[in-house]
Amino acid sequence: MATIEIDKVSKVYHGNVPAVSEVDISIADGEFIVLVGPSGCGKSTLLRMVAGLETISSGTVRIGGRVVNDVEPADRDIAMVFQNYALYPHMTVRENLAYGLKNRRTPKPEIEARVAEAARMLELGPYLDRKPRALSGGQRQRVAMGRAIVRQPSAFLFDEPLSNLDAKLRVSMRGEIKRLQRRVGTTSLYVTHDQLEAMTLADRLVVLSGGRIEQIGRPLDVYHAPASTFVASFIGSPAMNLVQGELHGSRLAIGPALIDLGKAVPTQGAVTVGFRAEDLQVAAPGGTAGHVGTMPLRVDYVEELGSQRLVHGTVGDQTVTVALGADAPLSGEMPVAVPIGRLHFFDAETGRRLAWSSVEAHRTTTAADLLEIAR
Ligand SMILES: Nc1ncnc2c1ncn2[C@@H]1O[C@H](COP(=O)(O)OP(=O)(O)OP(=O)(O)O)[C@@H](O)[C@H]1O
Ligand SMILES: [Mg+2]
Numbered sequence: 247m248a249t250i251e252i253d254k255v256s257k258v259y260h261g262n263v264p265a266v267s268e269v270d271i272s273i274a275d276g277e278f279i280v281l282v283g284p285s286g287c288g289k290s291t292l293l294r295m296v297a298g299l300e301t302i303s304s305g306t307v308r309i310g311g312r313v314v315n316d317v318e319p320a321d322r323d324i325a326m327v328f329q330n331y332a333l334y335p336h337m338t339v340r341e342n343l344a345y346g347l348k349n350r351r352t353p354k355p356e357i358e359a360r361v362a363e364a365a366r367m368l369e370l371g372p373y374l375d376r377k378p379r380a381l382s383g384g385q386r387q388r389v390a391m392g393r394a395i396v397r398q399p400s401a402f403l404f405d406e407p408l409s410n411l412d413a414k415l416r417v418s419m420r421g422e423i424k425r426l427q428r429r430v431g432t433t434s435l436y437v438t439h440d441q442l443e444a445m446t447l448a449d450r451l452v453v454l455s456g457g458r459i460e461q462i463g464r465p466l467d468v469y470h471a472p473a474s475t476f477v478a479s480f481i482g483s484p485a486m487n488l489v490q491g492e493l494h495g496s497r498l499a500i501g502p503a504l505i506d507l508g509k510a511v512p513t514q515g516a517v518t519v520g521f522r523a524e525d526l527q528v529a530a531p532g533g534t535a536g537h538v539g540t541m542p543l544r545v546d547y548v549e550e551l552g553s554q555r556l557v558h559g560t561v562g563d564q565t566v567t568v569a570l571g572a573d574a575p576l577s578g579e580m581p582v583a584v585p586i587g588r589l590h591f592f593d594a595e596t597g598r599r600l601a602w603s604s605v606e607a608h609r610t611t612t613a614a615d616l617l618e619i620a621r
Pocket of ligand 2: 289291
């Protein structure tokens with residue numbers, strides 16, 4: 247096992263705009279880091295530079311304290327699992343698992359022991375003598391994982407290993423990857439564009455946009471305090487509501503709604519306001535109590551998810567989504583309320599989070615806020 251240090255790493259392909267710009271990530275021994283971001287943001291490029299499959303334009307990559315910029319991929323002591331994990335079709339599962347070790351001239355008894363151990367962990371025992379074509383997609387994926395595990399590398403690098411699987415299988419494989427990584431404790435760098443996969447797998451996640459880091463943090467910290475409107479709209483489903491507002495003293499105007507924040511805010515004038523769909527409730531009849539801001543929502547349409555209903559509508563001319571309980575009462579126009587502490591503020595120009603942190607606020611006022619909404 248090993249630490250991975252990515253220090254001011256950049257990649258410029260053929261003199262074009264940089265694909266990765268000055269990325270700093272320090273990965274602890276045994277940590278599971280997920281790189282997440284939209285298509286083209288540089289995730290694979292960064293991973294491939296760590297793997298040694300892509301040259302590093304500038305900066306340094308260290309694995310286990312050793313600078314590996316000029317070290318061949320095979321000598322970096324890492325194992326990769328790709329989206330297209332191409333198993334050797336003419337080999338059995340056992341031979342597929344053993345192949346890399348054989349190539350490295352590992353002694354036969356050692357190979358057998360490691361293959362047996364990986365097969366046990368991944369529950370591949372019954373399939374060891376089958377060819378890949380006689381396996382389901384999920385089983386093949388497990389063989390691909392097994393090939394990485396038998397190597398006992400100091401780090402795993404994953405590039406969207408689950409994206410070829412159907413939705414249900416992805417969820418179960420996600421669980422297996424997490425369980426496995428817990429068990430073997432190997433440092434892992436995992437690439438996905440799926441924010442849910444990132445949230446559920448990561449010890450810490452790294453949100454990338456346009457080759458740059460937007461935010462690094464533990465999933466719930468990122469969820470509760472997104473560093474920018476980009477992160478706010480990328481992490482969490484449905485995406486955080488982002489609307490334009492105006493701050494005057496301690497008052498916030500969002501379209502027709504006027505919300506008393508109860509305290510001064512370190513900025514005035516135009517601001518981007520964020521609030522999550524699940525933090526909105528149908529406002530109690532008879533107006534609002536203390537720490538709640540109310541907005542009139544004109545309902546456009548409702549999505550029934552079974553466990554909840556997503557109500558899509560507008561406040562003034564800005565779209566807002568509200569997640570309500572499955573049996574919440576609906577009407578064409580209804581007041582919705584959000585606890586003041588659950589409001590996020592972002593600079594209207596740059597999109598960066600503003601200091602009046604809703605996180606501290608909501609951690610101390612949650613219970614009171616909920617009571618007030620329930621009243
Ligand atoms: N070999 C290459 N030559 C030139 N440009 C490239 C090359 N590989 C990637 N790029 C560009 O670099 C940027 C980052 O690509 P990269 O493959 O790292 O994105 P990604 O985040 O992995 O996206 P995806 O989620 O679609 O896999 C993109 O703009 C891409 O077009
Ligand atoms: Mg990619």
